[in-house]
Amino acid sequence: MEYEALKRDLATDHDDLLAYSMGKTAFVERLLEVARTDDELAFAFAVPTLES
Numbered sequence: 001m002e003y004e005a006l007k008r009d010l011a012t013d014h015d016d017l018l019a020y021s022m023g024k025t026a027f028v029e030r031l032l033e034v035a036r037t038d039d040e041l042a043f044a045f046a047v048p049t050l051e052s
Contacts, residue, residue, distance in 0.1 A: 002027075003024075003027060006023065006024065006027055007024065010023040010024065032047065032048060035047040036049065
């Protein structure tokens with residue numbers, strides 16, 4: 001839901017695709033960082049790292 005709201009806000013605020021994409025990328029990078037560092041989270045798949 002947060003991602004959905006972010007996409008709507010970015011689409012409203014930015015007319016160019018690059019700025020819209022960069023806003024989404026920042027969000028996804030934050031999520032991946034939490035997935036990599038939060039020991040209480042468990043996944044049935046490998047969480048991508050920056051080196052992969």
